[in-house]
Amino acid sequence: MRLLAVALFALLALPQPAHAEWQRIETREFALQADMEPEAIRALGLQLLDLDRLLRELFGVTGPGRGRRVEMIMYGDQAQLMTEAGMPGFATGFFNANPVENFALMPVTARGYEGFDPVETLRHEYTHYFMTRHLGNWQPGWFMEGAASFFETAHRGPDGAMRYGAAPPQIVGFLNEVGGMRFDDLERSSRSFSDTESMGRFYAKGWLITSHRYLGGKHSSSIAAYLDAKAKGAKTDTSLFADGTAQFDQDLEDWLAAGIPPEKAVAIPPADASLIRLRPMTAGEVALVGMRLELYRQASRSHSFATGVKAQEELLAHIRKIVAEHPGDRVVGAFSIKILLAIDSGHIGAAELEALLDPAGTTADDRILRARVMTRGADEGPPAQFQGRIAAARKILDGVLREDPDNVDALFATFENIREDEGASDAAITYLAKALAIDPHNGLWRMELLELYLRDGRKTDAIALLRPIVNLPHGGLEVQEAVATIRSLGGL
Numbered sequence: 293m294r295l296l297a298v299a300l301f302a303l304l305a306l307p308q309p310a311h312a313e314w315q316r317i318e319t320r321e322f323a324l325q326a327d328m329e330p331e332a333i334r335a336l337g338l339q340l341l342d343l344d345r346l347l348r349e350l351f352g353v354t355g356p357g358r359g360r361r362v363e364m365i366m367y368g369d370q371a372q373l374m375t376e377a378g379m380p381g382f383a384t385g386f387f388n389a390n391p392v393e394n395f396a397l398m399p400v401t402a403r404g405y406e407g408f409d410p411v412e413t414l415r416h417e418y419t420h421y422f423m424t425r426h427l428g429n430w431q432p433g434w435f436m437e438g439a440a441s442f443f444e445t446a447h448r449g450p451d452g453a454m455r456y457g458a459a460p461p462q463i464v465g466f467l468n469e470v471g472g473m474r475f476d477d478l479e480r481s482s483r484s485f486s487d488t489e490s491m492g493r494f495y496a497k498g499w500l501i502t503s504h505r506y507l508g509g510k511h512s513s514s515i516a517a518y519l520d521a522k523a524k525g526a527k528t529d530t531s532l533f534a535d536g537t538a539q540f541d542q543d544l545e546d547w548l549a550a551g552i553p554p555e556k557a558v559a560i561p562p563a564d565a566s567l568i569r570l571r572p573m574t575a576g577e578v579a580l581v582g583m584r585l586e587l588y589r590q591a592s593r594s595h596s597f598a599t600g601v602k603a604q605e606e607l608l609a610h611i612r613k614i615v616a617e618h619p620g621d622r623v624v625g626a627f628s629i630k631i632l633l634a635i636d637s638g639h640i641g642a643a644e645l646e647a648l649l650d651p652a653g654t655t656a657d658d659r660i661l662r663a664r665v666m667t668r669g670a671d672e673g674p675p676a677q678f679q680g681r682i683a684a685a686r687k688i689l690d691g692v693l694r695e696d697p698d699n700v701d702a703l704f705a706t707f708e709n710i711r712e713d714e715g716a717s718d719a720a721i722t723y724l725a726k727a728l729a730i731d732p733h734n735g736l737w738r739m740e741l742l743e744l745y746l747r748d749g750r751k752t753d754a755i756a757l758l759r760p761i762v763n764l765p766h767g768g769l770e771v772q773e774a775v776a777t778i779r780s781l782g783g784l
Contacts, residue, residue, distance in 0.1 A: 313327055313328060313329060313572075314326070314327050314572065314573040314577070314578050314581075315327075315328060315329075315330050315333045315570060315571070315572055315573060316570070316571055316572075316573050316577070317333055317334060317336075317337045317568050317569065317570045318568070318569045319337065319340075319341065319361075319567050319568055319569070320356060320361065320567075321340075321344055321356075321357060321361050321362075321422075321425075322340060322361050322362050322363075322364060322418065322421070323361060323362070323363050323364065324336060324337060324340070324364045324365075324366070325363075325364070325365045325366070325573060325577075325581065326365070326366040326367070326400075327366075327367060327400075328366075330570055330572075333570070334565070334568055334570055336366075336411065336414065337568045337570075338562075338563045338565060338568070339411060339414075339415070339447070339448075340414065340415070340418055341563030341564075341567060341568070342446075342447075342448050342454060342560070342562070342563050343415050343418060343419070343422075343443065343446055344418075344422065344563075345454070345560050345561075345563065346443070346446055346454045346456060346558065346560055347419065347422050347426075347443065348426075349558060349560060350456075350506070350558075351423075351426065351427065353426045353427075357422075357425035357426045358425060358426075358698045358730045359394070359425055359698065359700050359730045359731040360389075360393065360394045360700060360701070360731060361394070361425075362387070362394045362395070362396055362418070362421040362425075363393050363394060363395050363396070364395075364396045364397075364398070364414070364417065364418070365395070365396070365397050365398070365581060365584065366398050366399070366400050366410060366414065367397070367398075367399065367400065367581065367585075368399055368400060368401075369399050369400070369401045369402065369403055370383075370384050370399040370401070370402035370403070370404075370405065370408075371402075371403060371404070372399070373397065373399050373585070376585045376586070377397055377584075377585040377586070377588045378588055379397065379399075382488055382491060384398070384399060384402050384405060384408065384413045385397065385398040385399070385413040385414075385416060385417045386417075387417055387420050387421060387733070388588060388733075389731055389733035389734040389735070390634075390734060390735070390736060391630070391633075391634045391704070391734070391736055391737065392627070392630045392631060392634060393630075394421070394731070394733075395584065395588070396417045396418075396420075396421065397584075397585075397588065398410060398413045398414055398417060399413070406462070407461065407462060412444040412445060412460075413444070415443060415444040415445075415446060416440045416441065416443075416444040417440070419439055419440040419443045419444065420436065420440050423436065423439060423440075424732065424733055427523075428523075428732065429732035429733070429760045429763075430522050430523045431519070431522065431523075431763075432478070432479055432519070432522060432763065433478070433479070433494075433498075433763050433764060433765035434473075434478040434479070434494065434497060434498035434501065434765070435498060435501070435502060435519060436498075436765045437494070437495050437498045437499075437765045438495075438497075438498030438499045438500075438501055438502035438503075439498075439502050441460065441463060441495065441498065441499040441502070442456075442457065442499055442502040442503055442506065443456060444460070445457070445458040445459075445460060445555075448562070449557065451557075452559075452562070453557040453558060453559055453560070454557065454558050454559075454560045455555045455556065455557050456506075456555060456556055456558075457503065457506060457507050457552075457553070457554075457555040457556050458555040459503065459552040460499070463495070463496050463499050463500075464548070464552070466492050466496050467496045467497075467500060467548055468548075470489060470492065470493065470496075471493065471496075471545075472493050472494075472496045472497030472500055472544075473490070473493040473494050473496075473497045474497075474537075474538075474541055475497070475501075475530075475533075475537045475540055475541055476530075476537050478494065478497060478498070479763075494765070497544075498765075500544055500548060501515060501544065503552060504544060504547060505519075506556075507552065507553045507556065508553065509543075509544075509547050510543055510547065511533060511534075511540060511543060511544075514532045514533050514534070514540075517532050518530075518532050518533075574618070574621055574623065575618060576614065576617075576618030576621035576623060576624040577621070577623050577624070579614050579617070579618065579624070580614070580623070580624060580627055583610070583614070583627075607631070607635065608632075608639065608640070611628045611631065611632065614628070615628055615648065622650045622653070625648035625649065625650065626648070626650070626657065626658075626661060628648055629645055629648050629649070629661050629664075629665065630661070632644075632645060633645070633664055633665075633668065634736075641669070641672065642665055642666075642668050642669025642672050643669075645665045645668060645669070646665055646669070649661060649662055649665060656692050656695070656696065656699060656701075656702070657701070659688050659689075659691070659692055660688075660689065660692060660699070660701050660702050660705050662688060663685040663686075663688040663689045663692075663705055663709070664685075664705045664708065666681055666684060666685035666688070667681075667682065667685045667705070667708055667709045667712050669681070670682050670685070670712060671712070679713075682709060682712060682713045685709055686706070686709050686710075689702050689705050689706045689709060690706075693706070698730050700727040700730050700731045700734075703723045703724070703726050703727035703730075704723070704724065704727045704737065706723045707720050707721070707723040707724040707727065710723065716744050716747075721741070721744050721745075724737065724740065724741050724744075725741060728741055728757075732760055738757060738761075741757060742754055742757050742758070745757060751781045751782065751783075754777075754781060755778050755781055755783035758774040758777055758778050758783075759774075759778070761774035762774050762775055762778070
């Protein structure tokens with residue numbers, strides 16, 4: 293039984309957002325759901341498109357991103373989401389990648405957070421997603437958070453230019469009162485954020501370095517060279533910083549004390565509103581918001597399989613309840629199939645999954661789901677038909693991958709298909725590894741691939757797979773376990 297079953301425990305009791313004015317907007321890069329008026333959510337979409345263009349300009353990005361677009365939800369108060377979705381107390385938003393979707397959750401209000409701006413949180417989380425989707429997983433943790441904090445204040449000015457670099461008052465205040473983390477400590481895998489002050493030092497110093505880099509500070513070129521070395525996988529050389537890292541720290545403090553330079557402006561054409569597709573959400577889609585909140589609340593609390601059986605029973609009952617209450621809702625059907633397939637329970641037959649498919653669906657997502665259900669049911673029929681069903685499902689997936697070689701869901705589905713046919717062979721593992729390389733924050737896929745590497749004695753591959761975890765911005769138990777495993781494999 294997989295960990296996702298534990299993570300989805302107690303779904304019957306989850307809170308359900310009221311079905312009022314929930315709207316959904318979609319673009320090629322993101323989807324956003326919120327309980328607000330159509331024009332209000334459209335305006336948010338335009339701001340994200342503007343931010344996307346700014347990030348492309350500054351990072352030198354062209355063309356569509358790899359992997360899934362992000363599903364973003366704005367809902368409730370930060371304290372409320374701590375209870376309903378397991379949002380960490382220090383956060384006003386979070387991003388999660390899993391076998392079902394790439395998902396970001398942000399509150400609309402945050403009582404107790406002075407100067408909280410939900411649009412800044414939206415920009416912060418989108419920057420995280422943009423960097424992963426377009427730049428890969430090479431960035432140091434301090435830069436992941438530093439860039440997100442730096443670009444969260446980006447906006448289109450009254451003169452029509454895009455402006456960026458305005459200093460968040462709360463970060464500057466923290467640096468002046470408490471100070472930032474030493475540069476030498478920023479990337480140490482042993483770092484641990486057992487208290488809010490050490491985490492604050494990490495975030496604040498990350499913002500300060502990023503601001504220094506993009507606002508033309510003395511060490512701007514050295515920081516760029518350091519990040520470029522990281523991007524190429526080279527061993528980072530702190531001698532890039534003249535006079536050493538201690539002097540680098542001091543120079544940054546002096547730069548802050550002298551007053552952060554004013555925000556910069558760059559001419560970027562306004563976003564095209566026609567790129568945004570807007571529609572009201574169905575009652576079934578709103579019910580799925582509540583399911584997502586509880587899904588991630590349980591994921592933040594579950595660390596064993598002890599309650600797995602009960603979680604599975606309650607999950608099945610809840611999914612069947614939503615499907616029964618919203619018959620014919622294809623969004624509900626598709627989302628439910630993905631969760632049920634992730635559980636991979638023997639109690640779920642292919643016939644039940646087939647009933648949730650859209651019989652007229654022709655999108656890549658529809659075809660992938662159809663192929664996954666065919667693979668799932670291949671061994672339910674006569675043995676003589678097994679190979680034919682496996683081959684038919686593979687043909688569908690091959691067609692999707694010819695159209696989009698980077699479709700991570702098709703890659704993972706092909707991994708499942710080959711594994712069902714011949715076990716976790718090298719051919720199957722290749723597809724899972726490619727999916728994870730495109731969608732590097734998918735923790736469950738990473739753990740599944742790690743198990744296969746360790747099974748086959750592929751120590752070098754296992755170490756490479758764990759290194760991005762060591763680089764996670766927030767440190768903690770997951771980082772410590774990754775470091776211990778790498779050390780046991782002779783990688784440290």
